[in-house]
Amino acid sequence: MNSSYLSVENVSITFDTDSGPLNVLDDVSLKVERGEFISLIGHSGCGKSTVLNIVAGLLQASIGGVLLENREVTEPGPDRAVVFQNHSLLPWLSVYDNVRLAVDQVFGRSKSRQERHQWTLHNLELVHMGHAIGQRPDQISGGMKQRVGIARALAMQPKVLLMDEPFGALDSLTRTHMQDSLMEIQARLNNTVIMITHDVDEAVLLSDRIVMMSNGPSARIGEILAVDLPRPRDRLPLADDPAYNHYRAEVLRFLHERHARPDVPTSNVGGDDQVEPEERPTRLKLAAG
Amino acid sequence: MRATIIDPQKSFRLAWLQSLLAYLESDRLVQRTLLLIRQLLIPLAAIGLFLILWSAGAASVTTSLGQLPGPAQVWDQGVQLYQEHRASREREVAFYQRQEQRNAARLARDPNAEVKIRPYTGSPTFVDQIGTSLVTVATGFLIASLIAIPIGIVCGMSATLYRSINPIIQLFKPVSPLAWLPIVTMVVSAVYVSEDPLFQKSFITSAITVTLCCIWPTIINTTVGVSSIDRDLINVSRVLRLGWLTKTLKIVIPSSVPMMFAGLRLSLGIGWMVLIAAEMLAQNPGLGKFVWDEFQNGSSDSLARIMVAVLVIGALGFILDRAMLMLQRWATWDRNAVLR
Ligand SMILES: Nc1ncnc2c1ncn2[C@@H]1O[C@H](COP(=O)(O)OP(=O)(O)OP(=O)(O)O)[C@@H](O)[C@H]1O
Ligand SMILES: [Mg+2]
Numbered sequence: 001m002n003s004s005y006l007s008v009e010n011v012s013i014t015f016d017t018d019s020g021p022l023n024v025l026d027d028v029s030l031k032v033e034r035g036e037f038i039s040l041i042g043h044s045g046c047g048k049s050t051v052l053n054i055v056a057g058l059l060q061a062s063i064g065g066v067l068l069e070n071r072e073v074t075e076p077g078p079d080r081a082v083v084f085q086n087h088s089l090l091p092w093l094s095v096y097d098n099v100r101l102a103v104d105q106v107f108g109r110s111k112s113r114q115e116r117h118q119w120t121l122h123n124l125e126l127v128h129m130g131h132a133i134g135q136r137p138d139q140i141s142g143g144m145k146q147r148v149g150i151a152r153a154l155a156m157q158p159k160v161l162l163m164d165e166p167f168g169a170l171d172s173l174t175r176t177h178m179q180d181s182l183m184e185i186q187a188r189l190n191n192t193v194i195m196i197t198h199d200v201d202e203a204v205l206l207s208d209r210i211v212m213m214s215n216g217p218s219a220r221i222g223e224i225l226a227v228d229l230p231r232p233r234d235r236l237p238l239a240d241d242p243a244y245n246h247y248r249a250e251v252l253r254f255l256h257e258r259h260a261r262p263d264v265p266t267s268n269v270g271g272d273d274q275v276e277p278e279e280r281p282t283r284l285k286l287a288a289g
Numbered sequence: 290m291r292a293t294i295i296d297p298q299k300s301f302r303l304a305w306l307q308s309l310l311a312y313l314e315s316d317r318l319v320q321r322t323l324l325l326i327r328q329l330l331i332p333l334a335a336i337g338l339f340l341i342l343w344s345a346g347a348a349s350v351t352t353s354l355g356q357l358p359g360p361a362q363v364w365d366q367g368v369q370l371y372q373e374h375r376a377s378r379e380r381e382v383a384f385y386q387r388q389e390q391r392n393a394a395r396l397a398r399d400p401n402a403e404v405k406i407r408p409y410t411g412s413p414t415f416v417d418q419i420g421t422s423l424v425t426v427a428t429g430f431l432i433a434s435l436i437a438i439p440i441g442i443v444c445g446m447s448a449t450l451y452r453s454i455n456p457i458i459q460l461f462k463p464v465s466p467l468a469w470l471p472i473v474t475m476v477v478s479a480v481y482v483s484e485d486p487l488f489q490k491s492f493i494t495s496a497i498t499v500t501l502c503c504i505w506p507t508i509i510n511t512t513v514g515v516s517s518i519d520r521d522l523i524n525v526s527r528v529l530r531l532g533w534l535t536k537t538l539k540i541v542i543p544s545s546v547p548m549m550f551a552g553l554r555l556s557l558g559i560g561w562m563v564l565i566a567a568e569m570l571a572q573n574p575g576l577g578k579f580v581w582d583e584f585q586n587g588s589s590d591s592l593a594r595i596m597v598a599v600l601v602i603g604a605l606g607f608i609l610d611r612a613m614l615m616l617q618r619w620a621t622w623d624r625n626a627v628l629r
Contacts, residue, residue, distance in 0.1 A: 075527075076524070076527040078528060078529055078530065084524070084525075088521035090540065091544075091623065092543045105535075136622070138623075
């Protein structure tokens, strides 16, 4: 019997492509405790989304499987809510109706109409979107859309919240706001979260553990870094914190020394092509230290 | 620039009204004059130029029916066609009045007398023909939409079904509906036999011909709309475990509505063009028959009358298209789409 809350057990997956079978994941195992915040980091195309989709039930593993509270995951369901990279709100529904659709679907039997209305509003307030409930997705900014996407996922009261690069499409300023919001929500609700990210700072700031994946094909989990920083975390003081910078350096070292992308020239190693230097005051510290 | 982003309220206003409003609101003389020129004067000038070229060109062409009519003659004939219509209506009213008076008189003499009202049998006027054509195209278009939208939705949702139906669609789509006309006529005469028909056979034949050409663009566009739903939205419905019906109603249909309406608009345009030709060929009542009758008639006014019909057909086609565009804008959730 397995005791952890969520466990990914020896998952391998092989896709049939035009150029033959492609083994994307090879024997990936991961145990997640209840209330833990896990980041999944790795180079583009290594299979992070694939891991997340297998946990969500949107993809079926070729070998191995996923257990949630000791029950095998066989299909998608609202107990494993997903926040997609490009928000995926229904564009013809208002912000309220997007969340309400999920609430009605999940709590249609267990809550009264009035309760569902209140629950929808409550979740929109939680992500600070209570002022825009009547707007359509194309009338609000990218950050606001992502907030609504998170509200929709939270409203399902999932056992595990799965986020695939939730802030990847946002500008850096909006992204920091969203990270702060997410930490605030996490402090209140203490959800179990698996989040994919490309951003090293985001991973260190938000996570309890950072799961670093090796390059594909046949990607595995390379290393797991426990981030032992006290909460609540505040990005400004942390920028000067040696422990914080140590964690950052660990992740960078993994990504750029041990698992540098083969198509990236070695002179680039240590430079993250995803993020502009001005967004990262800590890099200077790292170089100096 | 106007209307790159669609505002549903604005789309119901006409461009000239908008420019007039803008004219009143703006207080900068230069700007409002420029706007006026761009939106009002330039189109008017183009129309004026067209009329001048038309009258000049028409004067130099002589046919066996006399000179090709210019705008003035066409206008006169338009007025006359309308007056003929009024006169016919008056005769009709008078006809029924006479009958009623006669019947009343007979009933006064003998309360048990059997009275009946005979229907008026004047030949249809130009305006009647317009009405017939519009009703026919609307009927054919509605039937086609009721058939095509469900087929499009299921084809878009099931790749297997699409693969099995696609060859049929591809085979029949390029066929001019006029090629169907003889078959439709024969089938309708064979199948639609009734003592007291609710609709005339010619009406059914024309409507079915319109249906046959309206079906394809709607099926194809709806299929494409349904099958090109964002994968993420499908994943959302999977995570939410939406049932088949909820998924279809809440996700599949709304997301394909813009494409669906694009198809409907195409269909209606084609249907209108085909209807006129079908009416000419099959001698079914409507504008097409009017044109053909005038052509056969061959009086000195015929060419001008045909031109009136041509202009009316064009104007009605334009109005139908605008009406569909308005519907399309109303139904489209994608506010970034540029619809013209
Ligand atoms: N359905 C599929 N069929 C075939 N190959 C697939 C499929 N889904 C993913 N892959 C392949 O699996 C590999 C990993 O894809 P995945 O989307 O999981 O990467 P990722 O780590 O999320 O990348 P990114 O950071 O760019 O989002 C890629 O090479 C991709 O081409
Ligand atoms: Mg991905």
